[in-house]
Amino acid sequence: MGKRMDTNKNIVFIGMPGCGKSSIGKIVAERLKLPFYDVDEYIEKKAGKTIKEIFQHGEEHFRRIESEAIREISQNRPSVISTGGGAVKVPLNMKILRENSVIFFINRPIEKILQDIDISVRPLLAGDASKIYELYQERYPLYKKYCDIEVMNDREFQDVVNKIIRFLGKMLYDGLE
Ligand SMILES: Nc1ncnc2c1ncn2[C@@H]1O[C@H](COP(=O)(O)OP(=O)(O)OP(=O)(O)O)[C@@H](O)[C@H]1O
Numbered sequence: 001m002g003k004r005m006d007t008n009k010n011i012v013f014i015g016m017p018g019c020g021k022s023s024i025g026k027i028v029a030e031r032l033k034l035p036f037y038d039v040d041e042y043i044e045k046k047a048g049k050t051i052k053e054i055f056q057h058g059e060e061h062f063r064r065i066e067s068e069a070i071r072e073i074s075q076n077r078p079s080v081i082s083t084g085g086g087a088v089k090v091p092l093n094m095k096i097l098r099e100n101s102v103i104f105f106i107n108r109p110i111e112k113i114l115q116d117i118d119i120s121v122r123p124l125l126a127g128d129a130s131k132i133y134e135l136y137q138e139r140y141p142l143y144k145k146y147c148d149i150e151v152m153n154d155r156e157f158q159d160v161v162n163k164i165i166r167f168l169g170k171m172l173y174d175g176l177e
């Protein structure tokens, strides 16, 4: 039997834009009666600006604000945290999260993501569907590298959430290894 899971850990969701992090995060938080934080929403509230407005000062500027938000949120343990799609680009973010969280990679087929999201309002996709495939190629290795568990989101939300909660229960009992 492996090491027992520290029950004080955050539960963190990483994955592509539109993969279901916020929807799934909210349901998991309700089911486990834990506080829920969406990093993008937290940033917008704190800055009093939209992500799009913050991006107007450049991606680097946004990434600095994002790292600060991740550091602040991750201190409220235990919480459920849905990150922005690009949080994995900054190694420091993942160092902070890996210290005190269980990290789930929500993987959703790109075709399904494209059915649900409006790419015209996404600064990094800029209305061009082919960009999301490029982004996936670039980011997939990072999501895999930093996650503890990969979960496919190609079914009903409740089925995906049940799978996550079963994983968490198993971890509590058996540990991560
Ligand atoms: N399993 C699913 N069944 C039905 N709809 C889904 C499923 N997963 C995601 N969606 C839909 O895809 C869209 C994006 O989901 P959500 O906002 O939760 O993703 P996200 O990863 O938080 O995206 P963002 O990049 O905007 O933060 C929503 O309209 C959501 O309802």
Ligand SMILES: O=C(O)C1=C[C@@H](O)[C@@H](O)[C@H](O)C1
Pocket: 016, 017, 040, 051, 083, 084, 085, 086, 087, 123, 124
């Ligand atoms: O994929 C990304 O790099 C981003 C995803 C969004 O969640 C936002 O955090 C922002 O638009 C950047």
Ligand SMILES: [Mg+2]
Pocket: 021, 022, 023, 038, 040, 082
């Ligand atoms: Mg979201």
